[in-house]
Amino acid sequence: MHPFHWVPAAGERHASQDARPYGGYPEGRQVTTLCGQQLPAAVGDSPWLWGTCPTCNDRAHDLAGVPTPVRRG
DSSP states (O other): SSSSSEEEEEEEEEOOSSOOOTTTOOOOEHHHHHHTOOBOOOOOGGGGGGBBOOHHHHHHHHHHOOOOOOOOO
């Protein structure tokens, strides 16, 4: 298990180390993200299809000890 989890917020999927409520964050709950923002969580199926915040992705990979894949342009 990793020391972070993913949460959709503000039009992207972000990573957070906040304590996650059982069943996930309720709509609008403020979450501190690995990119240093305080954002309201989004719920539903569509938000999980949003793109991933690149800064959160890099920091999550660092925490997991896994290199970030090279982005293709």
